[in-house]
Amino acid sequence: MRLRGLLRLRGRDRRPHATPLRRRARPASGTRRGRRGDDVSVSILNASGCLDALAAPHVARTLDAFVTKTITPEPREGNPVPRIAETEHGMLNSIGLQGPGIDAFCEHNLPALLALGVPIWVSVGGFSASDYASICAR
Template sequence: MGLTPDMQAALGRLTLRNPIMVAAGTFGYGVEYRDLVDLSELGAVVTRSLTLTPRMGNPPPRVAETPAGMLNAIGLQNDGVDAFIIETLPRLREAGATVIASVAGETLEEYVQVAAKLSRAEGVAALELNLSCPNQARGGMEFGVQPELTAQVVAAVRQATDLPLIAKLSPNGGEIAPAAQAAVAAGAEAICLINTLLGVAVDAHRRQFRLASKVGGLSGPAVKPIAQYHLWRVRQSLPDTPLIGVGGVSSAEDAIEFILLGAHAVQIGTANYVQPTIALEIVQGLRDYLTTHGFPSVDAIRGLVQ
């Protein structure tokens, strides 16, 4: 038997107990699952994206199953940042979770205000700027596919907080590297990729779109090769920036693939809906893989596939 491998993941100023997190919007606020999942054993819990005021999200139906994936148009449903800070954050802290708060907005000012409120609260480890939501009429994705806008939002938020900043980017503008470089130049310490891919689904029997808002974001196993492509490409242009890979991870092997391609951490999204304990199983699977193959740490396998 070898030694227990070192599972820590260092993302700039943020050190996580392991590299496995639950992805924004796919695990509620995290507290909903605390009877089922020991949140203190996850690398981090990323909250659903928080806006300045409560949002109802889009009208139903807003989720559709697709081959090897799902299409969603939730539209950033959340209780607003103030309710999160007062009601939810203390419970996440109590459960021992490392909390990464996802920040969203329709305007640059909204991102700044939400970030400022979160950085005054106790118990937020980092902010993840959702610059990539495809389900918003205004803001969201547009900030993450135009490098100048990406830089403006990141720079403005950087002024408003001392917390580590992660920029979450979208694959819907083509190559992600230009926006990732802009985000880092403006003060982002890590890049998270990818958010969902734009798609539609049609019901042939009812002769209608399956989603009330027609367009949604595709996630799940179907998007894994695309997420891995972008991770690998951005790795080449930003070799020193911590990257968080997300898209289609539903097993330890999937997560290991992302790490081999250069990810410092990996998020689990759609797979949480299939099996809410999957992220913890992936932590264990990663530990077993390192032990079986004699690797002393997660760091030892990062980027082995070039």
């Protein structure tokens, strides 16, 4: 949450709140068996949109779960080119959530992703609460 949103949540309460300083990692609430059979307390996932699992299934199968590119209710072309700009200190991008929409995703992409044999986490996007609800209902 951004600072402005946090300040709005505080409302009239203007007392400064101290941020807790964590010096050590929190102990795991419980361990589980990892993909290689060892006990782990962390899952390895890709960032949404950064890996094409169908083009690189051998990479996707090494993850504890695969996160899809963000799916929207309708197909989106994304932003016009140029979408990526190199700067002196790195790179900026503004792809604009290009994607096939929920119908094409469920018909074409999802069956192929399920065949990978790893859990699938679907990233959803929308412009209203009803957009999110309709995608999650599918």
